[in-house]
Amino acid sequence: MEESFSSIGRVEAIRRLFENSGYEPFAEPLDFVSSSGGRPCSASRLLLEGTDFNLEYFPLKHLGYKAVVAVTGELFASLARPKCLSVVLGVSSKLDYPQISELWQGVVYAAKEFSYQSLSLSLEPSRNGLAISVSAVGEKGAVDELIRPAAKSKDLICVSGRLGAAYLGEQVLERKRDSLEQYKMLVGAYIKPELDPCAVDNILNSTIRPSCGYFVTRGLADAVLRLTRDTSLGAKIYADKIPFEGGSFTLGKELDIDPISAAMNGGDDMCLLYTVPIEKYELFRRDFQTFSVIGHLAQSDVGAVLVTPDSLEHSLSAQGW
Numbered sequence: 001m002e003e004s005f006s007s008i009g010r011v012e013a014i015r016r017l018f019e020n021s022g023y024e025p026f027a028e029p030l031d032f033v034s035s036s037g038g039r040p041c042s043a044s045r046l047l048l049e050g051t052d053f054n055l056e057y058f059p060l061k062h063l064g065y066k067a068v069v070a071v072t073g074e075l076f077a078s079l080a081r082p083k084c085l086s087v088v089l090g091v092s093s094k095l096d097y098p099q100i101s102e103l104w105q106g107v108v109y110a111a112k113e114f115s116y117q118s119l120s121l122s123l124e125p126s127r128n129g130l131a132i133s134v135s136a137v138g139e140k141g142a143v144d145e146l147i148r149p150a151a152k153s154k155d156l157i158c159v160s161g162r163l164g165a166a167y168l169g170e171q172v173l174e175r176k177r178d179s180l181e182q183y184k185m186l187v188g189a190y191i192k193p194e195l196d197p198c199a200v201d202n203i204l205n206s207t208i209r210p211s212c213g214y215f216v217t218r219g220l221a222d223a224v225l226r227l228t229r230d231t232s233l234g235a236k237i238y239a240d241k242i243p244f245e246g247g248s249f250t251l252g253k254e255l256d257i258d259p260i261s262a263a264m265n266g267g268d269d270m271c272l273l274y275t276v277p278i279e280k281y282e283l284f285r286r287d288f289q290t291f292s293v294i295g296h297l298a299q300s301d302v303g304a305v306l307v308t309p310d311s312l313e314h315s316l317s318a319q320g321w
Helices: 010-018 060-077 097-113 142-146 165-175 184-191 199-204 220-231 248-255 259-265 278-287
Strands: 039-048 081-091 118-125 131-140 156-159 212-216 234-238 271-276 292-298 304-307 313-315
Touching: 010 097, 010 118, 039 060, 060 081, 060 097, 060 131, 060 199, 060 212, 060 271, 081 097, 097 118, 156 220, 156 278, 165 184, 165 248, 165 259, 212 220, 220 234, 220 259, 220 271, 220 292, 220 304, 248 259, 271 278, 278 292
Parallel strands: 081 118, 234 304
Antiparallel strands: 039 131, 081 131, 156 271, 156 292, 212 271, 234 292, 304 313
8 A cells, every 4th residue: 555645744754755865854955065165056947747747658766867957957057066956846646655755766866966965855735736846056166267268259069968859759758659669769868868977077177168058958049049148149050060869850750840940949958058169179079079069159240040051041039938
């Protein structure tokens, strides 16, 4: 017989969830001491059942992991090291302790993988399905911030993963579940996004400092438009330089979805986007081989454009929703 929250109680449920996790339950989530004189950096995300995930096919453990990746990537984009993680779960009556325990396993696994020092949890009732609110605090090194260069025209725009893959993977789960094995890499990009735990350390231990950083979660176009807004510069993205997961064009043809459109406007890719000084190109290509150079910053009058293989330029637009 499955244990219910009504029989366990909220406080006891939280205590049990923290057993053998390596984290203290009921700890103050925002309490950390800076050892380098750095400053805090925060990120938050709300994931709603029916909007951000479907429990008919989304494994709960992977969902917990993905929720942590969603905020950790924002810290990594700012070159901040993770410190504190706070999770609030809105739990509906259809989920009981065993299901929430499975989801929490994914959260704890991710918290350890990304070296969070503290972790907190609050459980709240929900009338409309599962809601996951995640907040993270990281630390930017004081010296690292001082030596970060200003963005300028011709800085390279680089991304850490395959674009459009998560959106196409979601379409497989929604519309072609009989093809899961054929498109398992695309499905994996949506269900369990990968984020290198050493991403920030690798950059800070090199002589390369990105001028800007973003976490691509609402399509590449949205991230590039934020980049041009924040830098007051233009940007050119080259369609033939965008990295795609194998099977993207085959699936796109089957579903009548343009993989380039999926990359520009799809969501949940959870890739890092950095702009790197062009004079660091050879060093960057040698030391960061998992990144792809997909374009560059330009003069402000260029705007934000996608350049096709036949050199036509199309203005980018994105709702970011």
